[in-house]
Amino acid sequence: MPDAVPPEQPHAARRRWIAVLARSDAAELCERLGTLPAYRVLRGPEAGLVMVRGRTGGGGAPFNLGEMTATRCSVRTDAGCVGHAYIAGRNERLAELAALTDALLQDPTRQNALMEEVIEPLAAMQQARRDAVSAKAAATRVQFFAMRNMRS
Amino acid sequence: MSATVALPGFTDPVGEAQATFRAVLDAMARPGRLNRVGAQLTAPAPLDQATAAVLLTLVDNETPLWLEPLVAAAGDWLAFHCGASIVDMPGNAAFALALSLPDLEALSAGSHEAPESSATLILQIGALGSGTRYRLSGPGLREPTLLASNGLPADFAAVWQRNHALYPRGVDIILCAGTTLTALPRSVSIEEA
Numbered sequence: 001m002p003d004a005v006p007p008e009q010p011h012a013a014r015r016r017w018i019a020v021l022a023r024s025d026a027a028e029l030c031e032r033l034g035t036l037p038a039y040r041v042l043r044g045p046e047a048g049l050v051m052v053r054g055r056t057g058g059g060g061a062p063f064n065l066g067e068m069t070a071t072r073c074s075v076r077t078d079a080g081c082v083g084h085a086y087i088a089g090r091n092e093r094l095a096e097l098a099a100l101t102d103a104l105l106q107d108p109t110r111q112n113a114l115m116e117e118v119i120e121p122l123a124a125m126q127q128a129r130r131d132a133v134s135a136k137a138a139a140t141r142v143q144f145f146a147m148r149n150m151r152s
Numbered sequence: 153m154s155a156t157v158a159l160p161g162f163t164d165p166v167g168e169a170q171a172t173f174r175a176v177l178d179a180m181a182r183p184g185r186l187n188r189v190g191a192q193l194t195a196p197a198p199l200d201q202a203t204a205a206v207l208l209t210l211v212d213n214e215t216p217l218w219l220e221p222l223v224a225a226a227g228d229w230l231a232f233h234c235g236a237s238i239v240d241m242p243g244n245a246a247f248a249l250a251l252s253l254p255d256l257e258a259l260s261a262g263s264h265e266a267p268e269s270s271a272t273l274i275l276q277i278g279a280l281g282s283g284t285r286y287r288l289s290g291p292g293l294r295e296p297t298l299l300a301s302n303g304l305p306a307d308f309a310a311v312w313q314r315n316h317a318l319y320p321r322g323v324d325i326i327l328c329a330g331t332t333l334t335a336l337p338r339s340v341s342i343e344e345a
Contacts, residue, residue: 042160043233074157082157
């Protein structure tokens with residue numbers, strides 16, 4: 001899924017950083033955050049199931065594809081910002097760190113520094129990982145038109 | 153909405169919700185008996201600990217909740233932790249929360265086909281165990297028992313009699329004060345003692 005979010009959508013910047021945080025790794029995130037500020041957990045981290053829905057061909061009637069494990073957490077920093085995180089899987093530590101980072105990013109005085117030191121490097125790493133997988137997959141691509149040409 | 157949520161819910165969501173549910177169950181089975189709620193909970197103003205624990209235990213996204221205007225300050229906390237939809241019309245609510253007795257006839261009393269669909273009123277009052285005394289009798293009570301409470305209106309026995317007369321329809325009340333709760337199911341009859 002591309003990281004770029006159309007600018008007309010509300011909270012575009014927050015959507016992007018929440019997406020980056022959700023795909024990150026707890027150890028990596030913890031390392032980049034450095035010393036954690038004081039905060040209070042409002043809810044969780046708790047694991048549960050969410051129903052994944054799909055549409056045939058992207059436009060058909062919605063159907064239930066299946067349930068997946070998700071972990072959620074909400075924290076409140078001492079500055080009064082509330083951050084939320086929903087993470088695929090059951091990594092509770094990551095959910096808590098992601099929620100905390102989301103809360104910190106809502107503090108205008110810290111946002112720029114955190115974007116530069118945490119979000120952008122994580123986004124670049126995730127992009128690089130995706131590119132590597134795509135390159136590997138592209139190398140094994142079968143050109144079906146060649147077979148069609150041979151038959152005719 | 154959740155930007156104003158400042159307080160967590162239960163520290164141990166499963167254990168504390170089960171313990172509170174047990175307290176409510178006991179209270180419904182033995183009307184008028186005072187049950188202590190042991191949850192470690194910081195309740196948002198203006199709610200007491202027992203009230204907040206009962207709400208966290210019983211209310212969820214399938215039970216619309218009506219709030220008396222005086223408790224609207226706790227609305228964000230309830231919406232976040234319970235996931236309940238807050239409704240404007242008391243008649244549409246499965247649970248109602250109030251600090252003073254609202255008009256019981258405005259709440260859903262259920263139907264003869266489905267009396268269990270009636271509303272439950274969670275009423276936070278000044279004190280349980282002291283104040284005006286009522287004599288309760290009915291199912292669950294071998295002998296009439298006394299309930300002392302502070303904060304119910306002067307004509308409560310008459311108001312309750314109209315609700316009791318609807319049986320099997322009618323509204324159930326959970327009374328909360330501080331860390332104590334008791335229940336008045338629709339089957340109990342109440343007279344002033």
